[in-house]
Amino acid sequence: MKTLVLVAHPHLADSSSQQFLKESLPATGIDWEWLDGQQAIDVDREQTKLRQADRVILQFPLYWFAAPASLKQWEDTVLTRKFVYGDHRYPLADKELGVVVTTGMPGKAFQRGGAEGITLDAALAPLAAVTQRAKMTWLPTLAIHQFGYLNESEKLQLVIRYQRYLTQAQPDSLTSRQTWFAERLPGMIDRLPADQQAKGKLIASVFEQKSADLDQLADTLALIKEQSDD
Amino acid sequence: MTENAAWLNEQIDQLAQQQAKFTDRAFWLALKQLIAEQDRRADQLGGEVDGRTWSPDQW
Incomplete structure (x- = not known):
């Protein structure tokens, strides 16, 4: 399985969670890309990578109930109407799309009545709609809440949860x-x-x-x- | 936990502790958890087989 991991984060080097996830990447089968680190988006190259991938992972911290701006910019530039569905060929059909999202608030905050008052599924609805439009398969989200509070044992578990999320057959x-x-x-x-x-x-x-x-x-x-x- | 399961857990813990790389240690410890899950599932399936085999409805 080929997995394309697209990371959106404006300050990657300063993010302990993103550095941890980078160190946890499986040894093979992964194409890892930092969107904010590119001078300009090469549309052909990005579309080729998408075509070659079996699974696409969008990985980012949740900023105001959405992904950072670099992911939206990538979407608006790379996911052209013609590429995704305009010519009725749907090159992304049947590929899987998963989101790895980190949040500063605990999981219980993301529910009606919780501190954030919105579920992650609701916050990520626009990405799920894009997935549906492209005839891709939406994977249950891997949410990492309050990474900084995880103890050693929880971090050890996260390594394999993350690796499995990137490479294991679904359903889990x-x-x-x-x-x-x-x-x-x-x-x-x-x-x-x-x-x-x-x-x-x-x-x-x-x-x-x-x-x-x-x-x-x-x-x-x-x-x-x-x-x-x- | 059975004696066998405890012994196996000990073997995996020892092996995990000897791994210098964090991700290698994580792999063996996650395997330990999966084996515990296998044991639980085997108990449940075994119980269901017994239950269905001895169901008075089937007599």
Whole structure:
């Protein structure tokens, strides 16, 4: 899977959350681009990148319930009517679009009656409408609230949540999660120092056995359900 | 938590602690969480299989 990550942030170097996410990027399959860092937008180049991607991630801090201006400028310049749908070819159709948004307020603020009084889905509605117009698939948003307050354990979890959001098959089911880990385990074991590889392989084998056992249980249950429906 | 699960968690924790890179440590710890999720799902599915197999409706 090829994932294009478009980051909109006027002060990237000063953002601890954006630096953290950059360090957390998966090793392969990612085309990372900082929109504010470009002198001028090369429309052909951007449209080619979009055509080549399977998944497009828009990543930004929430400024006044919207993305920073650089993302709107990119949209208005790159997503021309003709490119998106004007000639009825829909080159972005069936690609996935996901938003990684950071907020300074806690998650509970983003609901009716909450401090912000608006849900993130409502705030991001214009982006969702563009996605629909392009016949793309909108992914459930990955919201990162109050990054600065996360403890070490929460940050460790965020690394993998973010990596999975960029590269894991949807929907985010247990089966999808198992497949994502199974695909990466051999590479992760190879990276281990020689004296740790046996332990890595042992853990992997237990994980694989549990995956197989679950498949078997699900099959058995499906069979029982099928029979009881007669 | 069963004895086996506790032992496996210990193995993963040890391996994770030995990783110098933050993202590598994150991977192994996330795998530990996924395995816990597998165990929960297996319990639930196993319970459902038992329940449906022993349903008086089916006698």
